[in-house]
Amino acid sequence: MTAPARTEPDTTAAHEATGAPAPVPGGTAIRHGRFEHGLMFVAPFLALYALFLVWPVVLGIKMSLTSDNITGSGGEYVGFDNYTEALSDPDMWEALWQTVWFTLLSTVPLVLLGLVMALLAHGLRFVDWLWRLSWFAPYLLPSGVVGLLWLWIIYPADFGLADQLLAEFGLHPGIGWLTDPQYAMLSIVITTIWWTVGFNFLLYLAALQSIPQHLYEAAELDGATAWQRLWHITLPMLRRTTGVVVILQLLASLKIFDQVYIMTQGGPDGATRTTLLYVFEEGFTGYRIGYASAASYIFFALIVLVSLIHLHLARRTRQESTS
Amino acid sequence: MSAAADTSRQDPVSSTAPTPAGGTGGGRRPRWTRGRVAMLLAALVLAAAWVLPLAYALATSLKPMGEEVETPLTWIGSSVTFDAYDKVWAAGDIPRWMLNTLYISVMTTLLTVLLCAMAAYGFARTEFRGRKALYALVLAGIMVPPQVLMAPLFAEMAALGLVDTYWGVILPQVAVPAMVFILVKFFEGVPRELEEAAFCDGAGRWRVFFTIVLPLSRPILAAVSIFVFIHTWNNFLWPFLVTTDPNGMTLPVGLVNIQSSYGVRYSQVMASLVMAGLPLLVVFALFQRQIVRGVAHTGLAGK
Numbered sequence: 001m002t003a004p005a006r007t008e009p010d011t012t013a014a015h016e017a018t019g020a021p022a023p024v025p026g027g028t029a030i031r032h033g034r035f036e037h038g039l040m041f042v043a044p045f046l047a048l049y050a051l052f053l054v055w056p057v058v059l060g061i062k063m064s065l066t067s068d069n070i071t072g073s074g075g076e077y078v079g080f081d082n083y084t085e086a087l088s089d090p091d092m093w094e095a096l097w098q099t100v101w102f103t104l105l106s107t108v109p110l111v112l113l114g115l116v117m118a119l120l121a122h123g124l125r126f127v128d129w130l131w132r133l134s135w136f137a138p139y140l141l142p143s144g145v146v147g148l149l150w151l152w153i154i155y156p157a158d159f160g161l162a163d164q165l166l167a168e169f170g171l172h173p174g175i176g177w178l179t180d181p182q183y184a185m186l187s188i189v190i191t192t193i194w195w196t197v198g199f200n201f202l203l204y205l206a207a208l209q210s211i212p213q214h215l216y217e218a219a220e221l222d223g224a225t226a227w228q229r230l231w232h233i234t235l236p237m238l239r240r241t242t243g244v245v246v247i248l249q250l251l252a253s254l255k256i257f258d259q260v261y262i263m264t265q266g267g268p269d270g271a272t273r274t275t276l277l278y279v280f281e282e283g284f285t286g287y288r289i290g291y292a293s294a295a296s297y298i299f300f301a302l303i304v305l306v307s308l309i310h311l312h313l314a315r316r317t318r319q320e321s322t323s
Numbered sequence: 324m325s326a327a328a329d330t331s332r333q334d335p336v337s338s339t340a341p342t343p344a345g346g347t348g349g350g351r352r353p354r355w356t357r358g359r360v361a362m363l364l365a366a367l368v369l370a371a372a373w374v375l376p377l378a379y380a381l382a383t384s385l386k387p388m389g390e391e392v393e394t395p396l397t398w399i400g401s402s403v404t405f406d407a408y409d410k411v412w413a414a415g416d417i418p419r420w421m422l423n424t425l426y427i428s429v430m431t432t433l434l435t436v437l438l439c440a441m442a443a444y445g446f447a448r449t450e451f452r453g454r455k456a457l458y459a460l461v462l463a464g465i466m467v468p469p470q471v472l473m474a475p476l477f478a479e480m481a482a483l484g485l486v487d488t489y490w491g492v493i494l495p496q497v498a499v500p501a502m503v504f505i506l507v508k509f510f511e512g513v514p515r516e517l518e519e520a521a522f523c524d525g526a527g528r529w530r531v532f533f534t535i536v537l538p539l540s541r542p543i544l545a546a547v548s549i550f551v552f553i554h555t556w557n558n559f560l561w562p563f564l565v566t567t568d569p570n571g572m573t574l575p576v577g578l579v580n581i582q583s584s585y586g587v588r589y590s591q592v593m594a595s596l597v598m599a600g601l602p603l604l605v606v607f608a609l610f611q612r613q614i615v616r617g618v619a620h621t622g623l624a625g626k
Contacts, residue, residue: 037528038454041445045438046457049498052476053464060475068478120366124359132611134370137377140603142557144578145596149380152592161379164396194373199618206619226358255470258559262579276470276560283474284564292474300471307466 060293068290075290082294092295094270095278096302098185102274103253105189110249111242113193114200119234121201122208136198143195147262150191151178155263178264181271188259188272195259196252200245207241208234243317247310254303275299384408384593391589407594417598419570420577427492427562427573428555434497435551436544443506444532448518458507464500470560477564491565492573496555502547505620509543510536546617549610556603574599 064082068075086092121131138146154161155177163173177187211234219229257276260266266273266281273281279299283292379398383391384407386400411417445451446458469476476495477486485491513536521531537544562573572580578599607614 038445038449038451041449041528041532042442042457045442045498045503046461048438048494049461049464049500052479052495053467053469053472053498053500054460056472056475056479057467059479060472063475063478117366117369120362120369123362124366126363129611130370131366132615133607134373137604137607138373140553140557140607141600142575142578142603143559144575145600148578148592149376149596152589153380153383154376161376161396194376202615202618206615251468255468257470276473279473284477289474289478296471296474300468303468303471304466 060297063290064293064297066290067288068293069287078290082291083298085291086295086298091270091273092278092298095273095275096299098270098272099254099256099274099276099299102185102189102256102272103250105185106192106253106256107246107249109189109193110197110200110253111245113197114245115204115238115242117197117201118204118208119230122205132202135201138195139198141195143258144262146191146195147259150187150194151263155187179268181268184264184268184271188256188263191259191263192253192256200249203245203248204238204241207238211237239317243310243314247307250306250310251303254306380593380596384590384597386590388588388590391593407588407590408598411591411595411598416569416577416581417574417595420572420574421599421602423489423571424556424573424575427489428552430489431493431496431555432548432552434493435499435502436548438497439499439502439547440506440537440540440544441532443503444510444536446503447507447510448536449528461500461503464498465504469495473560473564476561480565486565487568487571489571492562495561496558499551502551505547506540506543509540513539542613542616543620545610545613546620549606549613550617550620553603553606553614 063075065077065079066075067078067082117131117135121128121135124131141149157163157174157176157179160177162177163175166175167173175183177183215233215237216229219233224232255276256274257280260272260274260277261280264272266277275295276299279292279296282295283289286292382398385403385405387402387404387406390397390400442461446454446461480486480491480495483491485494517535517539518531521535526534557575558573559575559579563576563579566572566576569577569580578595581595
């Protein structure tokens, strides 16, 4: 399915020369006992970290400046051509937009629904296992199972579960859930909500359980209604968790790949081609791995930007709450 | 779906009510007020909406061939049969992929937990030159989404000759900076006195680590292990890129790979999905508490 394995001599040489040992300071000067022990503890991790995270980051930058094509040629140095090409390619912008669109569409319901589910389960204190099982279990299914389940059972026009249920309510079925550009992204969003909301649900549930009971008891003595307790105690106490849930959700949604690849392969007509799918197509089916690297670094910049905005906001709220 | 969401929109009214209600009568179980009944109904509707697809997949997998696509919707065919399961199992792919996935997940989990715990202990409790700089380097790695590295990582694996090998799937998943971060936070909370006592008795760093610190950390190690295991078991993109030989595929990759070969034999597709999904659901049933804790810990610290 993917491109067959091909070697790339240039990279290996460079890699062995500079890559692996780089972040580990020279091991010969070890004499002091504590020094030795400390380094021995972190060395195995650092070796793999250098090899499979630090080095690929460096290699990716190098590759993004070449016309590399995973066929073993290594490619020629082309400067920032890949970047300028990617940034001027309408398909790239379209893919970035699809990614952002999916992220916006999925994050709001995933956060709200996760919160609602947690409030329900926490408030009811009744058949806990049922709520956890039904809402969290889908999160444990491999994306292949989820994708195929919705692709084959729920979305086919007329005889799929979705259309049959709509027909029960007298609505006109026959929606091309995954074949109509108008519905394709929405379908992916619905699938994603069903699959992953359980994670947010559990995060909120854990947060709810850690809110001190005496706050509620005091509020009740003061005659606060259920609504007031929700607005003035529960939701403010959940603010930090909401920050975490939102940022985790944004970062997860931006990286969408599995469902789209499995269910629509980016179609129909590019309506669901998100950035990682674009990178995959350019690099692994189009054999332009240098270009694909450049595209993924542009995407990386977007993700770092989101993380930095989050850090900034988090710091500001922390300052506000302390002052 | 949207109907379910709308119903649930009303529930916050009463959602906090039961929490303090325990105080009113002193009894543990709150009374069934109108708000609580509304909450229960909302929860049941949402739960039903979530279970429905799974139930329908199960029902479809038990139908005789040819009846899967009949409309209107039926839950049980003319008879209940395990034919589809027999066929899928006999074809041999699913069992093979399950073993591959199990091996890869177990190895990845063991290595990840061991190496990350060692590194975290090194960073949290030992001194050596460059410790702070190295820890900063590791923390910076939390920002790097592995998906962004697919092109260079694949080129590197090709150069190393690790494409289509188990190690090619395992090794890039082992060094998880976020895990180190979580464990550093935990180890910093372990009382130093426990270690000092052992040092006085002549124990070395390694003995202290393996006989005192690790056993003390069992709850978080269990939570982290289960979480890593689930992630590895379900991981799609990397194994999908690095395996091309059907015999070496993991379950998630294999499933996607054979989807076309089933044609419209939906009962067989669903039977394979049920078989593929079941192992982790069983794991969940067994380790509910640890999984919930794992999500709370690792989720809060970021993946």
